[in-house]
Amino acid sequence: MDFSRRQLMQTALTLGAMQAFPGLSYAQARPLVFATFTGSWEEAHKAVLVPAFRKMTDNAQIVLDPMLxxxxxxxVTAARANPPIDVMLHDPGPALIAIADGLVEPYPxxxxxxxxxxxxxxxxxxxxxxxFQVVGLTYxxxxxxxxxxxxxxxxxxxYKGRVGITNLNSTLGTGFMVEIAKMHGGSEANIDPAFAAIDKLKPNLAAVAANPGALATLFQQGQIDISPGNFNAIQILKAKGVPVEFVAPKEGAIAFKTxxxxxxxxxxxxxxFKLIEAALSPEVQATLMASPYLIVPTNGKVPMTGEIAKVLAKDTDELKKKFVFQDWKxxxxxxxxxxxxxxxxIRI
Amino acid sequence: MPGGHRRASSAFLVPGPIAMATTATPKAPTAYDLKLALPLGAFLAVFFVAPLAVLFLLSLQSDPKGTSYGLSQYGNFLGDAFSLGVLGSTLLLGVKVTALSFLLGYPVAFAYTRVGARLKSLIILIVLLPLLTSVVVRTFAWIVILGRQGIINSALLSMGLISTPLKLLYTESGLVVALAQVQMPLMVLPLITAIGRIDPNLTDASAALGSGAWRTFFKVTLPLSLPGIIAGSLLTYAAAITAFITQSLVGGGQMLFMPMYLYQQASTLQNWPFAAAISIIFLVAVLAVVTLFNLLGRLSRGVASA
Structure with a gap:
């Protein structure tokens, strides 16, 4: 094949321009941008949700852009009129902020x-x-x-000097505090009992981790032996051979809607809309419930099996009984x- | 600054009559064209000065919605003993880390200037090695070292010196040690340069005039290496107080320093105006410390040239 210098130049310039101003090429048909979370979330979504979406939409283009x-x-706030993201994924706290700020469309x-x-x-x-994300005791x-x-x-x-908790930067840490408040007669509106209880926990505290991920490291290093923990995070640790188990406390495991x-x-x-539909479908939820993902399904038509049935709940009725949902508003x-x-x- | 000196001295060197004889003013041979700095200047203007201005404007908002403007965020910080405590402990942390890096780093730099070529390259390799791995990796190594089943604890336990593991991780002393190691190259490299520049004849002269090794060190070597000490301390200090990763992984969630405080306000609470005010205050505090170091540096030049 023969290329003239002019042709080459043209191609190079076009490619360069597309690289420098990606908006040019997206202007006509931008792929769907889904902002998932980093880590195991991204892996699960890439492996299960994306293929299901492609199948449903006859191979529509989709891009995962994982972030907090x-x-x-x-x-999205910075570019409300032309948002760079089409689908957001949120924990309950940020979800309410996004809704209050008028960043989301009602679901059809x-x-x-x-x-x-x-x-x-x-x-x-x-x-x-x-x-659902589920928080219980890990040990x-x-x-x-x-x-x-x-x-x-x-x-x-x-457990003197063996307990780990996280601070309130995380959903996990905040949800744990609310549960402790409830245990001592408080509520989402009255957190005082939780602070009094944490004060009494100080002799047992080995660590206040800066984030839930750091808790995992502390387990691996033997720095702590018991802590509140996220069901999924624990399964990942377990799969790596770290001696750690999850148990739902009798007061109920804390469940967060994602x-x-x-x-x-x-x-x-x-x-x-199609992507979210795919995520709600029994097929995707059943696959995500299986190992290694172990994500708790929210579709009532998905029968509980495996580790989730063993450790958390056998069916939706039991799930509703065993899970505690908190008032994030x-x-x-x-x-x-x-x-x-x-x-x-909380200084130790 | 060497540039300043050179320009000043070259002005003295140009004799008056010659300058008057030529029609066009001659360019000093050492003067450089400022235009050369334009690309970097423009880059900094767009990516550093402009965001900083935006940050400052943001810090003037009285609430996250930006309904009114004022200095209330600064008032909130400066009028709050807790926030001031966080600032104070952060600045103090920097001092501790810098002091430890200096105490451990100076002998290394001193040894470097007095050994053979082969050992020299070995020392440089050891000093640079940490820079070649990411801070995250180095920090995780410290978690492994300081943990309950870590190297230190298991060594002490097996020697029978302790019966239960010591708490080293998530303590301030653990953090200071880890930060000192992580930032060590920033201290050692300027020190090596400064000590290497000292004329060995000076120490020989001092010895010949009857000074012992220690007296020579304190009277000659240490003062002459002051510029290196200042430069190294400045770099180590700035790196230590802003080391978000090491601070949160080795220090843990209950020790609050400025970077984590800022992150908490900006990210978890979405309170950008207060976070902006915190960063401006932190910036000013750090600039004040830098100015102090520079003053010391100027004094040290006085010592060095005396």
Whole structure:
């Protein structure tokens, strides 16, 4: 094949321009952009959700752009009229912020094939919850021979200097505090009992981790033997051979809805809807429930199997009984004050 | 600054009559064209000065929605003993890390200037090695070293010196040690340059005039290496107080320093105006410390040339 210098130049310039101004090539048909979370979330979504979406949409283009919830909100806020993201993924706290800021489109419930099959807690018309995150007690079975049964076990004197918690920067840490408050007569609106209880926990505290991920490291290093922990994170550690077990406390495991939202003004409304539909479908949820992902399904038509049936719940009825959902509207209203207070009071 | 000196001295060197004889003012041979700095200047203007200005404007918002402007965010920080405590402990952390890096790094740099070529390259390799691995990796290594089942604890346990593991991780002393190691190259490299520049004849002269080794060190070597000490301390200090990763992984969640405080406000709480105010205050505090170091540097030049 023969290329003239001019042709080569033209091609090079075009390619260069496309590289420098990606907007040029996206202007006509931008692929669907889904901001998932980093790590195991991205892996699970890439392996299961994306292929299901492609199948459903006859190979529509999709791009995963993993980032934290707060970064998703920042990016969409900065370009409301022409958002760089079509579908957001949020923990309950940030989800409420995104909704309050008017960044999300209501979910077209009437059009949805799967929405009505979701368990009632997952039916949110600003963006349904295809996934639950579950927080319970995690412990090292090599050191702690009798499995803990209650949050109150953290206060046992035999765990002196062996307990780990995280600060309130994370959903996990915040949810844990609310549960402790409830245990001592408080609530989302009254956190005081939790602070009093954490004060009594100080002799047992070996570490206040800066984030839930750091808790995993502390388990691996034998720095802590028991802590509140995320079911999925623990399964990943377990798979790596770290001696760690998860148990749902008798007060109920804390469940967080992880919701997907269509971004307002997204040019890909229809594809965004299809992606969320795929995530709600029993096929995708059943695959994600299996090892290695072990993500708790929210579609009532998915029968519970495997590790989730063994450790968490056999069916949706039991799940509803064993899971505790928290009022994040009330939590968000006071969270900054709590973080401030935690900064000041919890020093070990 | 060497540039400043050179320009000043060249002005003295140009004799008056010659300058008057030529019609066009001659360019000093050492003067350089400022235009050469334009690309970097433009780059900094767009990517550093402009964002900084935006940050400053943001810090003037009274609330995250930006309904009114004022200095209330600064008032919130400066009028709050807790926030000031966080600032103070961060600045103090830097001092501790810098002091430790200096105490451990100076002998290394001193040894470097007095050994053979082969040992020299070995020392340089050992000093540079940490720079070639990421901070995250180095920090995780410290978690492995300081943990309950870590190297230090298992060594002490097996020697029978302790019966239960010591708490080393998530303590301030653990953090200081880890940061000192992580930032060590920043201290050692300027020191090596400074000590290497000292004329060996000076120490010989001092010895010949009857000074002992220690007296020679304190009277000659140490003062002459002051520029290196200042430069190394400045780099180590700045790196230590802003080391978000090491601070949060080795220090843990209950020790709050400025970078984590800032992250918490900006990311978890989405309170950007207060976070912006925190960063401006942190910036000013660090600039104040840098100015102090520079003053010391100027004094040290006085010592060095005396």
């Amino acid at each position: 919830s707060v970064d998703q909100i920042a990016k 419930v009437a059009k949805s094939a799967y929405y009505k099959d979701l368990i009632s807690e997952a039916q949110v018309d600003t963006g349904p919850a295809p996934f 090292n079975p090599e050191v702690i021979k009798t499995p803990p049964t209650s949050w109150a076990d953290l206060w046992k004197p035999e 919701t997907m939202h269509i971004v307002k003004n997204s040019p890909n409304q229809e594809l965004a 009330a939590i968000n209203a006071q969270r900054s004050a709590w973080i401030e207070r935690f900064n000041r009071e």
